[in-house]
Amino acid sequence: MKQLIEKKDLLSFIYKNINTNIDSLKENFNISTSTAYRMLQQLKDENWILIDKNNIIYKPFSYINIQEDNIKNILKNALAYKAHQLINNGDVICLSGSSTTMSLMIPFIIMNKENITIISNSVLVLRSYLNYYDLAINKNIILLVIGGTIKKQFYAFNGEYVDNIANNLNIEKAFFGTQSIDPQRGLFMDTLLENMVEKKLMEISKNNYLIANYEKFQTKGLFKWADLYELKGIISDVDLEEIEFSNKNIEKYSMKIEDINW
Numbered sequence: 410m411k412q413l414i415e416k417k418d419l420l421s422f423i424y425k426n427i428n429t430n431i432d433s434l435k436e437n438f439n440i441s442t443s444t445a446y447r448m449l450q451q452l453k454d455e456n457w458i459l460i461d462k463n464n465i466i467y468k469p470f471s472y473i474n475i476q477e478d479n480i481k482n483i484l485k486n487a488l489a490y491k492a493h494q495l496i497n498n499g500d501v502i503c504l505s506g507s508s509t510t511m512s513l514m515i516p517f518i519i520m521n522k523e524n525i526t527i528i529s530n531s532v533l534v535l536r537s538y539l540n541y542y543d544l545a546i547n548k549n550i551i552l553l554v555i556g557g558t559i560k561k562q563f564y565a566f567n568g569e570y571v572d573n574i575a576n577n578l579n580i581e582k583a584f585f586g587t588q589s590i591d592p593q594r595g596l597f598m599d600t601l602l603e604n605m606v607e608k609k610l611m612e613i614s615k616n617n618y619l620i621a622n623y624e625k626f627q628t629k630g631l632f633k634w635a636d637l638y639e640l641k642g643i644i645s646d647v648d649l650e651e652i653e654f655s656n657k658n659i660e661k662y663s664m665k666i667e668d669i670n671w
Contacts, residue, residue, distance in 0.1 A: 506531030506565025597630025
């Protein structure tokens with residue numbers, strides 16, 4: 410029983426501390442180097458984590474087994490997992506700065522894809538990418554950050570610099586978030602400033618996908634920033650087949666925890 414408790418605590422620590430290394434494990438759990446390596450190897454063998462030479466990477470869905478009350482974050486992980494399945498090796502993709510779900514896609518992409526170019530104006534995406542930088546470079550997964558003016562409340566770069574660069578990009582697939590979605594009218598935010606860059610990126614991307622959890626269907630935004638016909642598909646944890654959308658051709662990707670191949 411003692412070993413089981415230690416495993417649970419170790420996984421919880423790795424989940425909450427993305428920049429985990431051997432020294433931090435030794436200090437937090439008061440264990441030796443050999444014990445830390447032994448426990449990590451056991452977790453790796455049991456498919457709980459992925460170990461790169463400079464990173465200990467948790468596999469997000471394994472955490473559901475030890476943190477059952479963290480449903481909201483688990484659902485976001487599920488949507489990020491489903492979204493990454495739409496990406497093919499060699500794609501040029503865009504991850505917008507309007508949702509933290511986009512940053513959750515990074516470990517899935519880096520663990521399962523190669524030869525990917527990621528374009529983003531999101532600080533959260535940049536931070537997530539840097540956590541797995543060495544592994545990403547080894548798999549030729551490159552992040553191009555569109556710079557500009559940053560506002561803390563948005564955690565994303567905005568401004569004319571971003572617009573000018575965006576005009577020259579060739580994006581195969583782009584993934585967006587929104588504050589709220591009206592199935593008949595479109596996508597809404599309380600401020601247009603945050604989504605001006607996203608609107609530009611949506612215009613130039615060949616295939617646009619919205620990632621929207623159940624909360625987005627229950628809230629109301631003030632300003633419309635995109636129409637549903639601009640979207641190729643929606644990824645959500647609600648039953649999309651029960652919703653009537655104005656875009657009859659929109660692809661529907663419903664993702665629930667029980668659908669995950671653990």
